[in-house]
Amino acid sequence: MKRSIIDKLRLWKENKSRKPLVMTGLRQCGKTYTLKQFGADFFEDTAYFNFEENPSLCSIFDQDFNIERILDELGNIFRQKEIICGKTLVIFDEIQSCPKAITSLKYFCENKRELHVIAAGSLLGVALKNKDISFPVGKVDRLQMFPMSFKEFLWAEGFESLCNGTEKYADENPLSALYTSTFEKELRYYFAVGGMPEAVLSWSKNHNISEVVQIQNTILQDYESDFSKHAPITDVAKIGWIWDSIPAQLAKDNKKFIFSHVKARKRSADLEDALMWLVGAGLVYKLNLVTNPQSPISAYADNSYFKVYFADTGLLRAKAKIAPELLLESNESSLGNSGVGTFKGAFVENYCLSELIKNDIEPYFWTSGNTAELDFLFEYSGEIYPVEAKAESNTRAKSYNLFCTRYKSKKGFRISMKNIGVNMIENTKSISLPLYLLWLIKKYL
Incomplete structure (x- = not known):
């Protein structure tokens, strides 16, 4: 299946100043498949x-970090085929299983930069936080992979031409029914199926939601098995408690993550490391509060006040045990009558957050005491943009209007099921952008 990250990999390949690339991302998001496809399309070999399948490979890195010797043993001895700079793509998969191979990336950078080397791993994000691993700071490029975006889901469903058509549309013109009817239906499918490649592939081939549910449940079970296999033994139970609590915390009107709701008599000091393990594994996203939206916005973030979301909307649905038919069978153009109740807000927020992150945007949320709350805001080229997300086509939002008026934003976004449109809130250009076109948000910045 086509993945947009291939374009970033191609740019890395063509960059003459490139370093070895470290790719992180949650398990089963498609890293191995994509890297092999990248190698097949852009390299001779x-x-x-x-390193997980072949632990004996680690012995090659035990002796020293002589890159010529390492390449000779990897190529001529292990695979019995020479590794040639400029022609061969070297992939070190599950590299977190070999800490010395991680360290060797420094020497690949210093002594063999002309060779294309990519290191990847399902729990690499967690491993890199391990103080016992000598990570080559400044000697590698970084890239994170995510579950499939809604745009990639549309590609898998055979609607690449429709996606291309939207990119040619004039920025402020409403989409015609040719687009909207398909995108509204497919967005419902995406909420139920999500972006895990195995689930998307099954759905695109058979449109059998029972098969998708089985795949999602297996993925969730695999993740929970990873807790006991790879997490510190003191954190295994805590990670499970947090993981299990997320859907219930998102179902609240106030979605602030509260540690005492995870387990009775447990405080943040008891559970914070376990939460950060989930973040490092790429399984969840942590959305921090900003009360003073100034540039640089990251300097004003409150890391102690946050919300937690799943990395994939389909897995959120499966974990929350919401029947997929409630999303698939409704003919409404909003989630308002879909039967998911108050959880519709959680679906939409989780979807919007993941789409923003996949667009290389780092979002936050804003509150003004107990009187107002804005779903998202982010900084781009020195400007701060407010974002209000709605499950329906009604885009009236007091908090969003208050933010635009108080902070005199030049531009803001109302994300809903409403078609493309523009209006003014005092001096703020407010853009109505459909949920199914959120992947185009940078076009409007």
Whole structure:
């Protein structure tokens, strides 16, 4: 299946100043498949090494970090085929299973930069926080992979031409029914199926939601098995408690994550490391509060006041045990009558957050005491943009209007099921953008 990250990989390949690339991302989001496809499409040869499947590979890195010796043993001895700079893509998969291979990336950068090397791993984000691993700071490029975006889901469903058509549309013209009817239906499918490649592939082939549910439940079970296999033994139970509590916390009107709701008599000091393990594994996103939206916005973030969302909307649905038929069978153009009740807000917020992150946007949320709350805001090229997300086509939002008026934003976004449109809130240009076109948000910045 087509993945947009291939374009970033191609740019990395063509960059003459490139360093070895470290790719992180949650398990089963498609890293291995995509890297092998990248190698097949852009290189004469791909040298693939998996340290989890072949633990003996680690012995090659035990002796020293002589890159010529390492390449000779990897190529001529292990795979019996020479590794050639400029022609061979070297993939070190599940590299977190070999800490010395991680350290060796420094020497690949210093002594063999002309060779294309990519290191990847499902729990690499967690491993890199391990103080016992000597990470080559400044000697690697970084790239994170995510579950499939809604745009990639549309590609898998055979609607790439429709996606291309929207990109040619004039920025402020409403979409015609040719687009809206398809996108509204497919967005419902995406809420139920999500973006895990195995689930998307099954859905695109058979449109059998029972098969998708089985795949999602297996993925959730695999993740929970990872807790006991890879997390510190003191955190395994805590990680499970947090993981299980997220849907219930998102179902609240106030979605602030509260540690005492995870387990009775447990405080943030008891559970914070476990939460950060989930963040490092790429399984959840942490959305921090900003009360003083100034540039640089990251300097004003309150890391102690936050919300927690799943990395994939389909897995959120499966974990919350919401029947997918409630999303698939409704003919409404909003989630308002879909039967998911108050959880519709959680679906929409989780979707919007993940789409923003996949667009290389780092979002926050804003509150003004107990009187107003804005779903998202982000900074781009020195400007701060407010974003209000709605499950329906009604875009009236007091908090959004208050923010635009108080902080005199030049531009803001109301994300809903309403078609493209523009209006003014005092001096703020407010853009109505459909949920199904959120992947185009940078076009409007």
